[in-house]
Amino acid sequence: MAARPYPVITVNEKAARAIRGGHPWVYGAETTGPDRPCQNGEIVDVVSAKGRWLGAGLLNDHSKIRVRLLSRNTNDKFDEAFWRRRLQYALDYRKTVMGPDFPYSRLIFGEADHFPGLTVDLFGDILVTEVLSLGMDQRKELLYRLLTQLLPDYGITVRAIYERNEGALREKEGLPQEKGFFPLPGLATDLDGHVTLWENGIAYDVDYINGQKTGFFLDQKYNRRAAAALAPGKRVLDCFTHTGSFALNCAKGGAAHVTAVDISRDAVELTRRNIEANNLTDRMDAIQADVFDLLTELSRSKAHPYDYIILDPPAFTKSGATVKNAYRGYKEINLRAMKLLPRGGYLATCSCSHFMTAPLFRKMVQEAAADAAVSLRQIEERRQSPDHPILWGVPETEYLKFYLFQVV
Template sequence: MKQQRSFPAFKVSKRCENRLKGGHPWVYDNEIEVSPDGVENGSIADVLSPKGSYLGSGLVSLNSKIRVRILSDNANETFGESFFRRRIRYALDHRKTVMGDDISACRLVHGESDGLPGLTVDRYNDILSVQVLSYGMEQRKDMLYRLLTEELAADGVDLRGIMERNDVAIRELEGLGTGKGWYRADFLPTPPESPVTEICENGIIYKVDVENGQKTGFFLDQKYNRLAAAKLAKGKKVLDCFTHTGSFALNAAFGGAAHVTAVDVSQFAVDTARANAERNGLSDKMDFICADVFDLLPKLTEEKAGYDFVILDPPAFTKSRKTVNSAERGYKEINYRAMKMLPRGGYLATCSCSHFMTNEFFVKMLMSAAQDAGVRLKLVEARQQAPDHPILMNVPETDYLKFYLFQVV
């Protein structure tokens, strides 16, 4: 340690020491061997090894099993405003590098992967949609929002508003309330009257409701996976299951598919997808079905519907380790049905967005489904989330999206 520390310090177990040295930024409550007296919720604290060596400093969450989220292992850091400004600037500059000029609809801050644990920031043109998921970030959100506004302005982006999407149960584990709505501050203009805005992704225009849409308004992480699927769709009859706002279906149609059927159990989602198709002039090669995919796939197989490309983009069937096995059955069922329906030489796009469904487990499920369906899978491409959702190595929680393109042979 290079200087006298002014922060309270937690002493942790050897197991925790090894994990922190490996790059994982979380300290769990059951790994703490010595706690400081009077430490305040949301404050900065040091983390020390069993022998007292400095491991890092982070935000304290007294109500969470994740007791400390490491911000930095620089013993000279004081964690003032300049620290958070640098982190935001690093995050913005990284997006410019990995996404190029196409960052008008983009994840700007991806929590732990950007050294800002518990903070998610998505940009939809001149609106930010933000989730704050840790107590320490909640305490600092006024500063963080101002810094985001200033740094984006330096890049020529003048924000019209910041929508807080804190309507997630995980905040309750931090002792925080839930809710959503426009954030108001002197450094921002009066919020827009409507939470609906438009974005353009892969040449396709979408309406995005930043207040009522899924997650922060749109699933930005599949951006390049949609392009990969679109390349295979040319001239094919495509079935897009769990279409939501129609993003995979629209990319397939835009990519030259002969016809695309988009399916979702939600009538609102189907209506939104249909409106997006009309907005992009693609209605003539698309149709829409409101149905449960689990019920529809066997029916389409019996009817010999003739699809030669099936896209499966389901919601996360599991959000905890306890439900992985039941989720595996759901994933296997839809993949098995898709494989049975497709002709030899047909194509399958399939994915999982849960980090609890590990890649190894997901691939094992696919192989089992293929065996039961009596087919083999020829890998076209294996992909992950878009690079604006960076994966921090040795932090499996940041590596969540599995996306595979196969030919069924």
């Protein structure tokens, strides 16, 4: 291999195996070096204990993930042309897999697009971003500028870029938590934070400044459509509704009536606005309640007011240390929903936590069904929409589990 200009980090065999298997993270405990002084955020080469080149990535001694790999191609030069080309790959992929849904999609999904720690969502003409790694943070201005240059070729003229850099992971990277409009020349920095998003023929008022995450969960786009296909004539209870997305899809899909529930007053108010904006007030309502308490209360009444229940909770666990508690939480809501449904009723249930793995989630659902003394007829098993691609070899990119069942 020709001489390269980058400092060298040496990794142990465990790390080398992970890299060869496709994983882009190198933990500090698995490394020695670099072979010369360098700054955090710099490009470094990663080699095995035998000196075999494994890839190049971004260094950060503040983080447990000491190197985040960018490339396994020795010909790559990490100049502006490299980043433009990589962004083009990501945009071309979304245009192919999302088609007419491209204007409301996730353009960059971190490691799955080889932009470690970077998220970019497109809401019409607004880019909403989250940066969770030092290396990407140092390069974000270049990446934002390139995106604004590339997107007109896809029919998008960017009006503003808003950063939601509030994740706790930023502290572990040595970065401050912050949010605000990014002051790129020619872009607006004084908008009210609301934009209308269209999905499956439904309009949503998205609050990208104060809403959860980037303001809207794009990953359930096609799961919502699949759930709506079962809705005609049904009485639907949509739990943890957030912006009312599953509920709105079901109402538009022909449900007899839909009740959307969330513990957040702001979420309920936003859902009500979305109900009115879509002219669905005749078949929908939204209430503020704790889902656990509501399901218990309904179950005790021994009534069966709903024949279709949707469970789309927030992540009950964001670390391996709390998986057992999360398991109990997921099981409890699924158990209560199954007890509440009549025989022949329908259940949509999901988890958005990577740590609640697919096998663990299936085990939980099976145990809940046994405790509820019901059987489940699986209709469909799904994952996140393809603008949130699953990169094989990187299990962290496979996080959303979604199931449709009939309770029999």
